[in-house]
Amino acid sequence: MLSIKNLHARIEEKEILRGINLDIKAGEVHAIMGPNGSGKSTLASVLAGRQEYEVTNGSVEFLGKDLLELSPEERAGEGIFLAFQYPVEIPGLTTTNFVKTAVNEVRKYRGQEAYDAVQFLKLMKEKMALMEINQSLLSRSLNEGFSGGEKKRNEIFQMAMLDPKLAILDETDSGLDIDAIRIVSNGVNKLRNKDNAVLVVTHYQRLLDYIVPDFVHVLYNGRIVKSGTKELALELEERGYDFIKNEVGQEA
Amino acid sequence: MKSDEVYQPEIHEIDDGMSAIHETVNSEYKYGFVSDFETDEAPKGLTEDTIRFISAKKNEPAWMLDWRLKAFRQWQKMEEPHWANLHYPKIDYQDIIYYSAPKQKVNPNSLDEIDPELRRTFEKLGISLNEQKRLTGVAVDAVIDSVSIATTFKEQLGELGIIFCSMSEAIENHPDLVRQYLSSVVPATDNYFAALNSAVFSDGSFVYIPKGVRCPMELSTYFRINAENTGQFERTLIVADEGAYVSYLEGCTAPMRDENQLHAAVVELIALDNAEIKYSTVQNWYPGDKEGKGGIYNFVTKRGICRGVKSKISWTQVETGSAITWKYPSVILKGDYSIGEFYSVAVTNNYQQADTGTKMQHLGKNTRSRIVSKGISAGFSNNSYRGLVHVGKNANGARNFSQCDSLLLGDKCGAHTFPYIEVKNNTAVVEHEATTSKIGEDQIFYCNQRGIDTETAVALIINGFAKEVMNQLPMEFAVEAQKLLAISLEGSVG
Numbered sequence: 001m002l003s004i005k006n007l008h009a010r011i012e013e014k015e016i017l018r019g020i021n022l023d024i025k026a027g028e029v030h031a032i033m034g035p036n037g038s039g040k041s042t043l044a045s046v047l048a049g050r051q052e053y054e055v056t057n058g059s060v061e062f063l064g065k066d067l068l069e070l071s072p073e074e075r076a077g078e079g080i081f082l083a084f085q086y087p088v089e090i091p092g093l094t095t096t097n098f099v100k101t102a103v104n105e106v107r108k109y110r111g112q113e114a115y116d117a118v119q120f121l122k123l124m125k126e127k128m129a130l131m132e133i134n135q136s137l138l139s140r141s142l143n144e145g146f147s148g149g150e151k152k153r154n155e156i157f158q159m160a161m162l163d164p165k166l167a168i169l170d171e172t173d174s175g176l177d178i179d180a181i182r183i184v185s186n187g188v189n190k191l192r193n194k195d196n197a198v199l200v201v202t203h204y205q206r207l208l209d210y211i212v213p214d215f216v217h218v219l220y221n222g223r224i225v226k227s228g229t230k231e232l233a234l235e236l237e238e239r240g241y242d243f244i245k246n247e248v249g250q251e252a
Numbered sequence: 253m254k255s256d257e258v259y260q261p262e263i264h265e266i267d268d269g270m271s272a273i274h275e276t277v278n279s280e281y282k283y284g285f286v287s288d289f290e291t292d293e294a295p296k297g298l299t300e301d302t303i304r305f306i307s308a309k310k311n312e313p314a315w316m317l318d319w320r321l322k323a324f325r326q327w328q329k330m331e332e333p334h335w336a337n338l339h340y341p342k343i344d345y346q347d348i349i350y351y352s353a354p355k356q357k358v359n360p361n362s363l364d365e366i367d368p369e370l371r372r373t374f375e376k377l378g379i380s381l382n383e384q385k386r387l388t389g390v391a392v393d394a395v396i397d398s399v400s401i402a403t404t405f406k407e408q409l410g411e412l413g414i415i416f417c418s419m420s421e422a423i424e425n426h427p428d429l430v431r432q433y434l435s436s437v438v439p440a441t442d443n444y445f446a447a448l449n450s451a452v453f454s455d456g457s458f459v460y461i462p463k464g465v466r467c468p469m470e471l472s473t474y475f476r477i478n479a480e481n482t483g484q485f486e487r488t489l490i491v492a493d494e495g496a497y498v499s500y501l502e503g504c505t506a507p508m509r510d511e512n513q514l515h516a517a518v519v520e521l522i523a524l525d526n527a528e529i530k531y532s533t534v535q536n537w538y539p540g541d542k543e544g545k546g547g548i549y550n551f552v553t554k555r556g557i558c559r560g561v562k563s564k565i566s567w568t569q570v571e572t573g574s575a576i577t578w579k580y581p582s583v584i585l586k587g588d589y590s591i592g593e594f595y596s597v598a599v600t601n602n603y604q605q606a607d608t609g610t611k612m613q614h615l616g617k618n619t620r621s622r623i624v625s626k627g628i629s630a631g632f633s634n635n636s637y638r639g640l641v642h643v644g645k646n647a648n649g650a651r652n653f654s655q656c657d658s659l660l661l662g663d664k665c666g667a668h669t670f671p672y673i674e675v676k677n678n679t680a681v682v683e684h685e686a687t688t689s690k691i692g693e694d695q696i697f698y699c700n701q702r703g704i705d706t707e708t709a710v711a712l713i714i715n716g717f718a719k720e721v722m723n724q725l726p727m728e729f730a731v732e733a734q735k736l737l738a739i740s741l742e743g744s745v746g
Contacts, residue, residue: 048701052693076703088698092716101712102702109703141716158702 001026001197002047002067002166007058009046016042018222019058024166027194031208032201033233034219035241040201041085043219044170047199048082049075063165076102077109079165083155083172090142095154096124098142099161106162127160131187149180156187167191168199173207185210205237218244283536287369294351296481300324303451306351310420310454313427323440323450330444336607337636337668340512340549340576348514350452352482393418393457393473395486403457405469415460416471419487422458429460433491437520437557437584445516445551445578449485453518456486461496461527470726472501475517477537477548483514490520492527494560499530499726510546512575517552525560525587530568532725533581534733537573539740544603544632547575554581555611558590558619566593567610568724570733572740575604580638582611585619585647592621595721599714599740600633600665609639609670614650614680623654626718629665630741636668643680650680658688659717661710661741711738 007020016039024030034040046053047060049072060067062078070078090098103123104114115123128135133153143151152172159167169188173181188211192198200211208216208230216233218226220241225248226232236244294305303324307317332343354367393403393416409416415426422430440450457473477484492498515537521529531554540547550573556565567581583592594610612621621641629635635658643650658667669686691713699709715722715734725733 050697071705072697072700073703073705076701082701084698084701088692088694090695090698090713090716092719093712098699098702098712101708102699102704105705105708106703162702 001063002199003059003061005059005061007043007046007060008056009042009053010056011042011053015056016053016222017046020219020222020224022217022224024197024199026165026197028215029192029198029200029211029213031211031213031216031230031233032199032219032224033203033205033216033236035245036203038219039222040203040219041170044082044168044199044201047075047168048072048080073105074109076162076164077106081159081162081164081167083152083159083167083169085171085174087143087146087151087155089144089146091144093142095138095140095142099124099138099158102158103161123161127157130190131157131160132183133157148175149177149183152176152180152184153187156184156191160187160191163191164196166197166199168201169211170201171203172200173202173204178206181207182210205233208233220244220248283538287372292353293349293482296349297346298348298350298452302350306452306454309351309353310423312423315431316423319435319440320451323447324452326441327444327447327451330441330447332444336578336638337634337670338576338578338605338607340605343512343514343549345448347481349482350485351454353454393471395455395457395473395475409467409469412465412468413462414465414467415458417458419453419456419458419489422489426458426460429491430458430489433489433520433522434487435520437522437555438518438553443553446518446553449487449516449518449553452483453485453487456488456517457490458488459490459498459500461492461498463493464495465493466496467498470499470501472503474503477513477515481511481513483516485515486517488517488519489522490529490531491522492524492529492563494525494527496524497528499532501532501534501726501729503534503536503729512540512547512549514549515551515574517554519552519554519581521554521556521565523556523558523560523563523565523587523590526562527560528564528566529556530566530726531556531581532729533567533569533571534725534729534736535569535571535573535577536736539573539604540575540602542602542631544575547604548573549576550574550579551576552579554579555584556582556592557584558587558592558616560590561587561616562589563587564591564593566591566595566724568595568721569597569608570718570721570725570736571596571598571606571608572736574606577604577606577608579608580610582613583621584613584615585621585650586615587619588616589618590616591619593724594621594623594625594639595724596625596637597628597718597721597737598626598635598637599628599737600630600635601740602631602633604631604633606634607636607638609637611640611642612652614641614643614647614652616647618649619647620650621652623652623656624720625654625656626721627656627658627667628661628714628717628737628741629658629667630661632664634666634668636670638670638672640672640674641682641684643675643677643682645676647677648679650677650682652680652682654682654684656684656686657717658686659714660688660690707738707742710741714738714741 002024004020004022007017009017032040100120213230217224303320438446441447461467523529537548558565565583585592592612598606598608600606625637627635637656641652656669696709
């Protein structure tokens with residue numbers, strides 16, 4: 001589904017990604033872990049098409065298309081979804097209207113007819129039940145005055161509405177207590193199937209207790225320095241990132 | 253549709269608005285066409301003879317001509333005001349045509365007799381003068397250049413005792429009402445532009461709602477400037493008698509021309525005991541081109557008086573057009589427990605300049621006022637809010653709340669706020685809040701990531717910003733106004 005080859009990216013003059021290689025197949029869950037400043041969020045942003053980052057080398061193929069040629073909204077149309085670490089607020093725009101616009105824009109991109117109000121509400125009701133989210137949240141201005149947990153649940157609700165092929169969760173656990181993590185993770189797990197994939201970007205192992213990955217990759221200094229199964233996450237939890245730093249240091 | 257009611261009643265309408273925004277977001281000023289019909293014009297320039305010419309054209313009684321001449325003589329002694337945050341070349345008042353009317357059958361007996369070219373002009377503007385074809389409950393007075401050419405639904409409204417006609421007709425058929433109320437809120441010599449208007453006003457709308465009558469449909473006037481080198485000077489007078497209610501809307505457009513054209517209107521509202529007047533404006537005069545060439549100079553005096561107890565006047569304006577806007581719809585809160593409201597969205601783009609706001613004058617006891625102003629600036633434009641809240645010494649228990657928010661698109665435009673507060677009674681409570689924000693790259697990217705392109709994202713963000721004001725508009729116009737916001741800001745975010 002997703003094939004990243006030798007990806008280099010920088011912001012202003014600073015090179016942050018320095019040769020990422022990663023393959024994700026449908027039905028898989030991959031976790032990217034790493035210490036602060038290793039480039040985890042940059043990778044998520046580059047995949048979503050954020051313009052501040054300049055890709056200087058490498059390629060990203062997504063479902064047979066050159067992802068780097070597409071605008072952020074085209075990538076969304078192709079099925080890339082990014083759950084933001086810091087979801088933005090838009091005063092005066094209800095979450096419902098925002099999501100409805102998004103769903104219909106994506107449908108338009110895919111050559112599907114826009115949902116009318118009745119069809120949309122039916123879909124929304126269904127996903128609200130699945131995500132255990134209530135109407136009052138969706139009637140409020142987008143993310144305005146939402147608690148950290150509400151913002152993240154709203155992200156996952158939007159993911160459910162947009163039904164992406166590849167969902168990238170950028171530090172979705174940051175700032176959440178354990179109950180909120182469980183609710184958000186349950187939401188993600190309900191959306192997993194054999195046709196989609198999830199890329200979880202996280203600093204801590206605890207999220208991976210709930211969203212269990214097939215593969216874990218350790219990002220350090222802009223490169224994936226170690227890959228393994230979920231046990232790698234546990235090892236990192238136990239030994240800290242220092243052991244990775246040491247290993248890499250020895251190699252270098 | 254049950255679920256719709258339960259979950260989000262507004263969704264239908266917003267949906268239509270959004271897809272419509274999408275269709276129109278890339279269009280230019282679409283009302284810039286010129287219609288070709290024969291006109292009857294006054295010679296260029298302004299002297300007493302011009303005023304006599306206008307008055308004679310309209311077969312006015314002597315008292316009306318005298319009133320005009322008095323205003324003119326005062327105007328000659330006055331000076332054009334320059335305290336606003338506006339910069340424009342000197343206006344040559346002798347280089348303007350003060351009267352231009354399409355030649356058509358005078359006083360058509362029925363709407364069928366209207367010149368087809370005029371009818372087409374209004375159809376192109378989306379205003380149908382055909383009563384049968386109108387689905388929405390809106391009666392229209394259509395004004396082109398200096399004259400009103402048609403008023404719809406007059407008969408149906410007449411059955412309730414409601415008078416809705418052109419100002420010229422009102423002077424002819426209801427002289428007592430006109431003499432009683434004309435210039436009772438905005439004196440003929442109130443200010444430079446009001447005096448000019450009093451001297452040369454050529455038409456406008458007149459509304460009278462009798463005691464206890466709730467006007468069953470929206471009343472509206474559509475102003476269209478067509479002729480070249482012509483100024484438009486209309487005068488609107490609305491009287492709501494005791495316990496009456498009316499909602500009134502005005503819309504305006506003009507052709508695209510390289511020369512600036514002057515528009516100086518006066519609107520007076522009078523609300524007696526327990527009466528309510530809701531006045532909405534969607535102002536879309538030609539704003540000039542991207543380099544700031546051409547466009548309408550819009551110098552307007554709008555004022556209402558809550559004369560009776562528990563009366564209410566509410567101004568709502570969506571200002572997107574004009575090269576220059578100078579406009580302060582105000583309310584004199586004379587009656588005890590009366591309420592004044594001002595809701596405004598002013599959008600400036602390219603080289604447009606707007607200096608707009610309100611005055612709330614609290615004279616009666618326990619009077620309340622609310623001001624919500626949303627300024628959106630883009631391009632090289634300048635957008636100022638200027639407001640005065642005055643509480644007189646007898647206005648015990650007066651309350652005001654003002655909120656002025658500015659949104660900037662880009663870094664070449666300006667937003668300014670000039671709030672003045674004068675309180676002479678220590679029981680008054682006056683609150684003022686102001687914010688300035690910019691549309692963030694983060695907001696745009698967030699929308700993009702959800703599949704929403706940048707222009708649609710900007711439309712969503714500005715409509716959210718302006719929502720509190722847009723919600724005040726009559727339903728029939730809310731969607732139209734949403735589209736207008738998006739069109740006005742077209743190309744302002746790269």
